[in-house]
Amino acid sequence: LICFPVASDISLTGGTVVQRIRLADEVENPGMASGMLEEDLIQYYQFLAEKGDVQAQVGLGQLHLHGGRGVEQNHQRAFEYFNQAANAGNSHAMAFLGKMYSEGSDVVPQSNETALQYFKKAADMGNPVGQSGLGMAYLYGRGVPVNYELALKYFQKAAEQGWVDGQLQLGSMYYNGIGVKKDYKQALKYFNLASQGGHILAFYNLAQMHATGTGVMRSCHTAVELFKNVCERGRWSERLMTAYNSYKDGDSNSAVVQYLLLAEQGYEVAQSNAAFILDQKEASIVGENETYPRALLHWNRAASQGYTVARIKLGDYHFYGFGTDVDYETAFIHYRLASEQQHSAQAMFNLGYMHEKGLGIKQVSKLAKETLNKQEKLNYSLHVPSVLTVTTLFQLPPNSTNLSSSLNCSLEVFSHIDMDQLLGPEWDLYLMTIIALLLGTIIAYRQRQHQAIPRAAGLRPAVPQQEPPPEHQPPQ
Numbered sequence: 212l213i214c215f216p217v218a219s220d221i222s223l224t225g226g227t228v229v230q231r232i233r234l235a236d237e238v239e240n241p242g243m244a245s246g247m248l249e250e251d252l253i254q255y256y257q258f259l260a261e262k263g264d265v266q267a268q269v270g271l272g273q274l275h276l277h278g279g280r281g282v283e284q285n286h287q288r289a290f291e292y293f294n295q296a297a298n299a300g301n302s303h304a305m306a307f308l309g310k311m312y313s314e315g316s317d318v319v320p321q322s323n324e325t326a327l328q329y330f331k332k333a334a335d336m337g338n339p340v341g342q343s344g345l346g347m348a349y350l351y352g353r354g355v356p357v358n359y360e361l362a363l364k365y366f367q368k369a370a371e372q373g374w375v376d377g378q379l380q381l382g383s384m385y386y387n388g389i390g391v392k393k394d395y396k397q398a399l400k401y402f403n404l405a406s407q408g409g410h411i412l413a414f415y416n417l418a419q420m421h422a423t424g425t426g427v428m429r430s431c432h433t434a435v436e437l438f439k440n441v442c443e444r445g446r447w448s449e450r451l452m453t454a455y456n457s458y459k460d461g462d463s464n465s466a467v468v469q470y471l472l473l474a475e476q477g478y479e480v481a482q483s484n485a486a487f488i489l490d491q492k493e494a495s496i497v498g499e500n501e502t503y504p505r506a507l508l509h510w511n512r513a514a515s516q517g518y519t520v521a522r523i524k525l526g527d528y529h530f531y532g533f534g535t536d537v538d539y540e541t542a543f544i545h546y547r548l549a550s551e552q553q554h555s556a557q558a559m560f561n562l563g564y565m566h567e568k569g570l571g572i573k574q575v576s577k578l579a580k581e582t583l584n585k586q587e588k589l590n591y592s593l594h595v596p597s598v599l600t601v602t603t604l605f606q607l608p609p610n611s612t613n614l615s616s617s618l619n620c621s622l623e624v625f626s627h628i629d630m631d632q633l634l635g636p637e638w639d640l641y642l643m644t645i646i647a648l649l650l651g652t653i654i655a656y657r658q659r660q661h662q663a664i665p666r667a668a669g670l671r672p673a674v675p676q677q678e679p680p681p682e683h684q685p686p687q
Contacts, residue, residue, distance in 0.1 A: 230279055231480045232455050234487040235520045253282065260292060268296040269303050276307065286311070286318040297329070306333035306340035313344065313353065323354035334365065339374035342366075346380060350389075359390025370401065375408035382416065386426075395426025414440045443478060451480060458484075463493040474509055483513040483521050490524070503534030514545075519553040526561060530570075539571030 259267035272292035278284030290311060296304030309329030315321025327348055333341025346365035349358040363384060369377025382401030385394045399420060405413035418437035421430045454469035467488045473481030486509035488494050489502050497505060507528050513521035526545035529538045543565055549558035565571055 230452050230455070232451075233480055233518075233520070234458065234484045235524075238487075239520070250281075260295070263295075263299070265296045265299045265301050265304075268292045268299075269301055269307075272296065272304065272307060276311070286316050290318055302333045302336035302338035303340060305329045305336075306338050306344060309333065309341065309344050313347070323348070327354040334368075339369040339372040339377060342372075343369040343374055343376040343380065346377065350380065350384075359384075363390050370404070373408070375405045375410045375413070378402075378405040378408070379410050379413050379416075382413070386416065386420075395420070399426050411441055411444050439477065447473075447476070448478075451478065454481070454484070458488070463488055464496045467494040467497070474512065479513050479516040479518055482509045482516075483518050486510045486513060486521065486524070503528070505534075507534040517553070519549055519555050519558075522549040522553065523555060523558055523561070526558070530561075539565065541571075543571035 256267045256271055260271055269292070272289045274280060274282040275285040275289035275292065290308070293304045293308045293311070297308055306329065309326045311319045312322045312329065313326035326344070330341045330344035330348060334345050335341075342365045346362045346369065347353065348355050349365065350362040351357070363381070366377045366380045366384070370381050371377075378401045382398045382405060384390055385401065386398035387393070399417075402413045402417050402420070406417055414437050418434045418441065419425070420427055421437065422434035423429070450469055450473055454466045454473070457463075457469065458466035467485055470481045470485035470488065474485050486506045489497060489506035489509070492499075492502055494502075507525070510521045510524045510528065514525055522545055526542040526549070528534055528542075529545065530542035531537070543562070546558045546561045546565070549555040550562055
């Protein structure tokens, strides 16, 4: 299996950092952090580090040690930053220097003795990374005699502070019965905690337990999902960032080719990003007639892996007939899935609209109102369109004469608007301004009407003329 070499290549810190940036999310939420650091921000941290800021030195050291967030892996720079911070007495920097000496590299020669010195200094200051490093030393006898009791002690201290490596190693000791009695429930507990921190080996061990039914009910589905999570963190996942950088540099053709290759390997991010580029018609290497059908295929694959935006896109494609025939019923199904499974406010709004218009389902105004109210609670940015849409539901039917009832319903809708949240604390000033503009418009309109009517002052009303009496005719 692919997951075996991936898991065996994982170091103490959990492996390569993989950035999963979805292009559609960047467009929908421009202010959302993508995880990438801007060049000017990196330069600012470098400036602080040069001025002796210890926190900046430790942060840059970790970035260069693992790579990611737009920073290339560079052990030489990492060692320099950690060394500066350690000389200033920072326990975190000492612990990471111990890690670098423990693992060894082209820059830092492997040395258990030097690693042990740094781990002890950090652990004495209560640092969980140093405690975990000491635990590893006693567990495997690196520079010290093997001592499972001390290893367990230091791992527990690190785990209590939430350090994922301590949690992972505690789980392994309970799972294998090293220094303690085998306890699969405790192993499962600590593996779960480590997986919440993103440790790949925790995912791998949990997958093994679910696959074999060890300490937990056997679940092949859960095991496959966990193994897939491990596989997606292999070295080939670095191509995701290569494709993203190509797209940001304006080379959409290169980006879409790389995303399509990764999409065939099952990466949901690659599937959704390839579909996004095709959807925006930014890839000139794909024919005009193939753009939407190919995008539909990859939106479908990404939606099958739980991506909400992809599920809504499937609804849009069937609603408008992009890459397929117009099919309101299928569009309704996709919107409903996004609404029920992922609680998407946009999907709820679309469902409410389809209920109102009777598209793909029988027209039901009451259900449309309920659906729009639900999405309004989930996403207040859709408050205004939802209120306007709900108001249209109270338009009078052709055979209705109950005007007061319709007006009352509309007023009831607007009574639920939170003006402070909608327009801010100064909403009353906005309202007075709007009223003043309306009054000014009405006054100007009335004046124009008045000027258009000719004056009748000083004229007497004309006296109606009476017809003269018929002339007297002599008798014959």
